[in-house]
Amino acid sequence: MIDEWNQGPRDMARRSVLAGGLVAAMAATLPLVAAVTGEDDWAPARAILARIRPPRFPRRDFDIRRHGADPANQAKTSAAIRDAIAACAKAGGGRVVIPAGLWPTGGIRLLSRVELHLEDGATLRFSTDPANYLPMVLTRFEGVECMNYAPLIYAHEAHDIAITGKGRLEGQAxxxxWWNWISRKDEVISSGRRAAQKRLADMAAKDAPVADRIMGPGAYLRPSFIQPYNCRNVLIDGPTITGSPMWVIHPVLCSNVTVRDVVIQSLGPNSDGCDPESCRDVLIEGCDFTTGDDCIAIKSGRNRDGRRVAMPSENIVVQQCRMRDGHGGVSLGSEASGGIRNVFVRDCRMGGSDLLRALRLKTNSYRGGYIENILFRDVVVDSVKEGVLEISLLYGEGPGGPNPPRRVGGVTMRNVRSSGSLYALDIQGDASLKVDDVTIIDCAFDNVRKGNQLVRAEVEARGVTINGRAWNGLGQA
Structure with missing residues (x-):
């Protein structure tokens, strides 16, 4: 029997993610995890966690120095990493080791059975030259499939892949x-980006073949930092990640994903921390987020293209994370056209001077899809600038569209303690759809400046206080 590395600092009893199925198998619809009240409301999450199995790797090391890596030469280091990954995969798997030191590189593509391991003191510093992320690859940009610059670390249709260790990944954005691609100061860049976004949206609306949706040079659509695409058995454990061009960790159409003990520090535009998109069986655990957008944003494709692919994000557990800065602690949407369900959040700490919201659901009448069966419990919110819970069916394109969501509801918030916010609950339904079945249990919202804002929402509250005063009973607005 081949010896294997023991991944991560936590014992195996706490590890998770289903060792199951290529994305093709994901097309079969799973039954909804039944909502459970009382002390058993975490039981569905335990069932998900029981399936979670991070990948394990043969005990073989491929040190990039043996393949010609040179800390003074980006081209040599990039080639050495590529060669080490190829040799590791050919041998049947193992670890590609990035030793202590500063290593400049271009883009990296992971292959099956390969663990990219950053030793303590190791830094991979990625080029900011977009040419280093060509040729273009199949990806998603804001929920729409296209051909675009490769993410800084990319994998396609791979299985059993990992990024581990306490080293650093520096995007230098x-x-x-990269960030100036979203700026309006350069009209060439700004007009190119706007034209590309419209062209991509128009092509997706007409179901143009994805291979024809060519973006890349001149389009100014930024890549994600880490993106496994249509992969299974994915582990990201331990690194510190800084300076991402856009979304930081962005698994798409993946199953069995574990993101653990990652520190993310990226305050750029749209620098979401971790965005599982159309993924099944995901654990995000023990991570620390300081981001320029949502800390965690769960997505499933945008508008017609999301409905075409029709893959929900489902069976996702978030626990023991710290959200310091960003637009939302845990957000769902707004790209939710494939549906989002069965999301369980527990034992997190959120807030401070710069976090806007704790739990956020956002969609609109163009998305379709659904968002349902969400549990948010045992969370300490230091303070947020807006609502502790915010649900909006008017986000982005807003009302009046042809594809309102089928449902937004089934949200339970239990044992949440907030020290300051503009609203406790800020829930905005749409004229064509109420937000239904929101239950708030044993929560205390202190230093709330404007109480609640409820429009077309059904809310039940039990054991809830706002600024020390009881707020109980079933309410509709």
């Missing part, structure tokens, strides 16, 4: 490179 700032307002002199």
């Amino acid at each position: 700032d307002w002199t490179n």
Whole structure:
């Protein structure tokens, strides 16, 4: 029997993610995890966690120095990483080791059975030259499939892949490179990006073949940092990640994903921390987020293209995370056209001077899909600038569209303690659809400046206080 590495600092009893199925198998619809009240409301999450199995790898090391890596030469280091990954995969798997030191590189593509391991003190510093992320690859940009620049670390249709270790991944994005693609200061970039976004949206609306949706040079659509695409058995454990061009960890159409003990520090535009999109059986655990957008944003494709692919994000557990800065602690949407369900959040700490919301659901009448069966419990919210719970059916394109969601509801918030916010609950339904079945149990919202804002919402509250005063009973607005 081949010896294997023991991944991560936590014992196996706490590990998870289903060792099951290529994305093709994901097309079969799972039954909804039944909502359970009382002390058993975490039982569905335990069932998900019981399936979670991070990948394990043969005990073989491929040190990039043996393949010609040179800390003074980006081209040599990039080639050495590529060669080490190829050799590791050919041998049947193992670890590609990034030793202590600073290593400049271009894009990296992971292959099946390969663990990219950053030793303590190791830094991979990624080029900011977009040419280093060509040729273009199949990806999603804001929920729409296209051909675009490769993410900084990319995998396609791979299985059993990992990024581990306490080293650093530095994207180097700032307002002199990637982030300035979203700026309006350069009209060439700004007009190119706007034209590309419209062209992509128009092509998706007409179901144009994805291979024809060519973006890349001149389109100015930024890539994600880490993106496994249509992969299974994925582990990201331990690194610190800084300076992402856009979304940081962005698994798409993946099953059996574990993101653990990652520190994310990226305050750029749209620098979401972790965005599982159309993924099944995901654990996000023990991570620390300081982001320029949502800390965690669960998605499933945008508008017609999301409905065409028709893969929900489902069976997702978030626990023991710290959300310091961003637009939302845990957000669902707004790209929710494939549906989002069975999301369980527990034992997290959120807030501070710069977090806007704790739990956020956002969609609109163009998305379709659904968002349902969400549990948010045992969370300490230091303070947020807006609502502790915010649900909006008017996000982005807003009302009046042809595809309102089938449902947004089935949300339970239990044992949440908030120290300050503009609203406790800020829920905005749409004229064509109420937000239904929102239950708030044993929660205390202190230093709330404006109480609640409820429009077309059904809310039941039990054992709830706002600024020390009881707020109980079934309410509709």
